[in-house]
Amino acid sequence: MxxxxxxxxxxxxxxxxxxxxxxxxxxxxxxxxxxxxxxxxxxxxxxxxxxxxxxxxxxxxxxxxxxxxxxxxxxxxxxxxxxxxxxxxxxxxxxxxxxxxxxxxxxxxxxxxxxxxxxxxxxxxxxxxxxxxxxxxxxxxxxxxxxxxxxxxxxxxxxxxxxxxxxxxxxxxxxxxxxxxxxxxxxxxxxxxxxxxxxxxxxxxxxxxxxxxxxxxxxxxxxxxxxxxxxxxxxxxxxxxxxxxxxxxxxxxxxxxxxxxxxxxxxxxxxxxxxxxxxxxxxxxxxxxxxxxxxxxxxxxxxxxxxxxxxxxxxxxxxxxxxxxxxxxxxxxxxxxxxxxxxxxxxxxxxxxxxxxxxxxxxxxxxxxxxxxxxxDTDGSVRIVGRRATDLIKSGGFKIGAGEIENALLDHPGVREAAVTGEPDPDLGERIVAWIVPADRDAPPAAEDLADHVAAQLAPHKRPRTVRYLDVLPRNDMGKIMKRALHG
Structure with a gap:
């Protein structure tokens, strides 16, 4: 070279x-x-x-x-x-x-x-x-x-x-x-x-x-x-x-x-x-x-x-x-x-x-x-599920990647943007929290509807237990969602 x-x-x-x-x-x-x-x-x-x-x-x-x-x-x-x-x-x-x-x-x-x-x-x-x-x-x-x-x-x-x-x-x-x-x-x-x-x-x-x-x-x-x-x-x-x-x-x-x-x-x-x-x-x-x-x-x-x-x-x-x-x-x-x-x-x-x-x-x-x-996957291709520090959620004995839940939420017609985090839970270890920017701010989708939507697409243990609504998700200069800025 x-x-x-x-x-x-x-x-x-x-x-x-x-x-x-x-x-x-x-x-x-x-x-x-x-x-x-x-x-x-x-x-x-x-x-x-x-x-x-x-x-x-x-x-x-x-x-x-x-x-x-x-x-x-x-x-x-x-x-x-x-x-x-x-x-x-x-x-x-x-x-x-x-x-x-x-x-x-x-x-x-x-x-x-x-x-x-x-x-x-x-x-x-x-x-x-x-x-x-x-x-x-x-x-x-x-x-x-x-x-x-x-x-x-x-x-x-x-x-x-x-x-x-x-x-x-x-x-x-x-x-x-x-x-x-x-x-x-x-x-x-x-x-x-x-x-x-x-x-x-x-x-x-x-x-x-x-x-x-x-x-x-x-x-x-x-x-x-x-x-x-x-x-x-x-x-x-x-x-x-x-x-x-x-x-x-x-x-x-x-x-x-x-x-x-x-x-x-x-x-x-x-x-x-x-x-x-x-x-x-x-x-x-x-x-x-x-x-x-x-x-x-x-x-x-x-x-x-x-x-x-x-x-x-x-x-x-x-x-x-x-x-x-x-x-x-x-x-x-x-x-x-x-x-x-x-x-x-x-x-x-x-x-x-x-x-x-x-x-x-x-x-x-x-x-x-x-x-x-x-x-x-079986063909050797890699699918990222998230960062260990912010996107790996250990809930009810399962290791769950936030990314697949976010994709499932984004498939819901009432969701414009979505982020998923975990927070401490006395029973599950961590509970799954969904942060949602609704497609229609005046008529956000119900938390129960979103949970059922995820459970039907993925698995019941991957459904969000808590849903929080935002006007916008915090992002950095490269467009990445800053999950550390999300808190209850």
């Missing part, structure tokens, strides 16, 4: 990046990134103010060319958390677009404005990417991506160049991803999904990316109709697409013409899968990954059978197993036995920055303990 971006090394007039009405060819990106990379010489680590702009993409590519680890910063992060990230990662400077106003928490950092306007195709030399070595070290850190910090301050996952290349090349195989693909997305660029898959992925393949800046179904329809071949999104985006399809024939036509629709970062509800497939003839492919592991599994683009509700099979090079609470490996493929996912392979991080204790707790150097619970 002499380079993460062979097409960038060559440079050309082919389109590489487009954000709104601003774009760069591979030659222009090469010039802009090389100019910025030359200014990073000697830096141990740099931060990137990760707005959805050309400047962010150029900054990250420049850091990778220079062999300097980059720390993407979420512009919506609060001052306290941002201070923790900067203190923990100690970047030498922060890269930002010239017009960006940076918060007080970054006031102590030297600022480097990233300029992309006026760049020409040029043949500027691309730095070797290995701090003096002609061949980049595959184990060298490329990015430090901070986790959401649901159980304490965010931890910086150190992602080596090897992990980025391995995950993107495995997806090339699973998705038939080529240089002819044009990716459309509107995901944030401080996260694995939007940055590594959504920007670095097309660049590694030699294709192009069109970032919408802000997600709209109109923008999706426009870009797919104008030559886009792939769409990346999160369930919230696909839910909005599904709701818009009935009244937007242009959107339906554009989706029908896409080669591949991919959803990730959380489970896509079954009813949204079915609605999109019914109205466009296209199924949405799901994949499963984490900040620490990048991509682990995916439904393949060439699968003949639909795998609604599945995240597919392990990607090439990835080993995956399910284990019991005591670490015993689960060897059955019955679609019922729930276990924690553990993975190993070249896609894994090297550890948490400055946190050997946290690294040792999650990663023994071979297997990474994901904290995600799943079952495996």
């Amino acid at each position: 002499s380079s993460l971006f062979p097409a960038l090394d060559a440079g050309s007039e082919r389109p590489a990046l487009r954000f709104g009405d601003r774009s760069l060819t591979y030659g222009e990106l090469r010039s802009a990134a090389a100019a910025t990379a030359a200014r990073l010489d000697g830096a141990e680590r740099v931060a990137v103010w990760a707005t959805p702009t050309l400047e962010t993409a150029v900054a990250v590519v420049a850091a990778l060319l220079a062999g300097v680890p980059a720390v993407p910063l979420n512009p919506r992060t609060g001052g306290r958390e941002l201070t923790h990230i900067v203190t923990d990662s100690r970047p030498a400077l922060v890269l930002a677009a010239p017009e960006d106003e940076l918060p007080h928490a970054l006031g102590g950092l030297e600022r480097l404005d990233v300029t992309v306007t006026g760049t020409s195709t040029g043949t500027g030399a691309v730095p070797p990417g290995g701090k003096g070595s002609g061949v980049p070290d595959p184990e060298a850190p490329a990015l430090v991506v901070y986790t959401s910090g649901t159980t304490g301050p965010p931890k910086g996952a150190v992602l080596p160049r090897r992990a980025i290349a391995a995950s993107l090349d495995a997806l090339e195989d699973a998705w038939g991803w080529t240089s002819a693909d044009v990716l459309v997305h509107a995901l944030p660029l401080f996260h694995v999904h939007g940055l590594i898959l959504g920007v670095l992925g097309p660049l590694r393949r030699g294709g192009s990316v069109r970032h919408l800046g802000r997600f709209t179904t109109g923008g999706v329809a426009r870009e797919l109709a104008a030559g886009g071949t792939m769409l990346f999104g999160v369930p919230t985006m696909y839910h909005r697409v599904a709701e818009a399809l009935d009244d937007d024939p242009q959107l339906a036509k554009a989706l029908a013409g896409a080669r591949l629709l991919v959803s990730g970062s959380a489970a896509l509800p079954v009813h949204d899968h079915r609605r999109i497939a019914a109205l466009t003839g296209r199924r949405v492919v799901e994949r499963y990954g984490m900040t620490e592991t990048l991509m682990n599994t995916s439904v393949r683009a060439d699968d003949v059978e639909p795998r609604t509700g599945s995240v597919g099979v392990p990607l090439p090079g990835v080993d995956l197993r399910l284990v019991e609470d005591d670490g015993t490996e689960i060897t059955v493929y019955d679609g019922e036995t729930v276990g924690e996912i553990q993975v190993r392979g070249p896609n894994l991080f090297t550890g948490y920055l400055n946190r050997p204790d946290a690294t040792a707790a999650a990663f023994d150097g071979d297997w990474f303990r994901t904290g995600d619970m799943a079952v495996r």
Whole structure:
């Protein structure tokens, strides 16, 4: 692996990046990134103010060319958390677009404005990417991506160049991803999904990316109709697409013409899968990954059978197993036995920055303990049932995944959104609690009706014992429901 971006090394007039009405060819990106990379010489680590702009993409590519680890910063992060990230990662400077106003928490950092306007195709030399070595070290850190910090301050996952290349090349195989693909997305660029898959992925393949800046179904329809071949999104985006399809024939036509629709970062509800497939003839492919592991599994683009509700099979090079609470490996493929996912392979991080204790707790150097619970079907495909900390409910002697109950609830016509949690119960150990956003706020479905609906679809012991109604479910920037914010 002499380079993460062979097409960038060559440079050309082919389109590489487009954000709104601003774009760069591979030659222009090469010039802009090389100019910025030359200014990073000697830096141990740099931060990137990760707005959805050309400047962010150029900054990250420049850091990778220079062999300097980059720390993407979420512009919506609060001052306290941002201070923790900067203190923990100690970047030498922060890269930002010239017009960006940076918060007080970054006031102590030297600022480097990233300029992309006026760049020409040029043949500027691309730095070797290995701090003096002609061949980049595959184990060298490329990015430090901070986790959401649901159980304490965010931890910086150190992602080596090897992990980025391995995950993107495995997806090339699973998705038939080529240089002819044009990716459309509107995901944030401080996260694995939007940055590594959504920007670095097309660049590694030699294709192009069109970032919408802000997600709209109109923008999706426009870009797919104008030559886009792939769409990346999160369930919230696909839910909005599904709701818009009935009244937007242009959107339906554009989706029908896409080669591949991919959803990730959380489970896509079954009813949204079915609605999109019914109205466009296209199924949405799901994949499963984490900040620490990048991509682990995916439904393949060439699968003949639909795998609604599945995240597919392990990607090439990835080993995956399910284990019991005591670490015993689960060897059955019955679609019922729930276990924690553990993975190993070249896609894994090297550890948490400055946190050997946290690294040792999650990663023994071979297997990474994901904290995600799943079952495996007879064909080896994986179905996620939730997080161990928030989605595994132990009720009446049963281990129950919240995800399957949520899907059952979403099949009820009176339910717009649903989340399921557990809370202490003196008899059952934990009782199942359903949090419901009704389709009609003035006429919510009765709790008894919802319980009976779930019991009829799944099993009586999986019915919710308590139902609570909300106007909206709390979600983070990636559209994931923040279950820790739900309480009685």
